Amino acid sequence: MTLKRGFEIQKNQRILIVEDIVTTGGSIKEVVEVVKSFGGNIIGIAMLVNRSGKELIFDGVKSKALLNLNVSTYKADECELCKKNIPLTKRGRTGK
Numbered sequence: 001m002t003l004k005r006g007f008e009i010q011k012n013q014r015i016l017i018v019e020d021i022v023t024t025g026g027s028i029k030e031v032v033e034v035v036k037s038f039g040g041n042i043i044g045i046a047m048l049v050n051r052s053g054k055e056l057i058f059d060g061v062k063s064k065a066l067l068n069l070n071v072s073t074y075k076a077d078e079c080e081l082c083k084k085n086i087p088l089t090k091r092g093r094t095g096k
Contacts, residue, residue, distance in 0.1 A: 019031075048065070051070075
């Protein structure tokens, strides 16, 4: 994670991090580290959808989701789709 050309964060600048869909929170954790490396002051984290099934806490920063989902996960030998040989799809930035 990095800031693109033309973007900057000033020391103590108030920052609100907003993410669309969160599964593990990994991307948000990366953004938190980038903001902190520039000395930004993260005032909160907003998520449209938190599908992790749990409350996510990012380094003590308050976070809030508009929608919380508990998405089921299965081991390969317990998954009905796997038993039918339906291939997996890789969604999101990291393909996890």
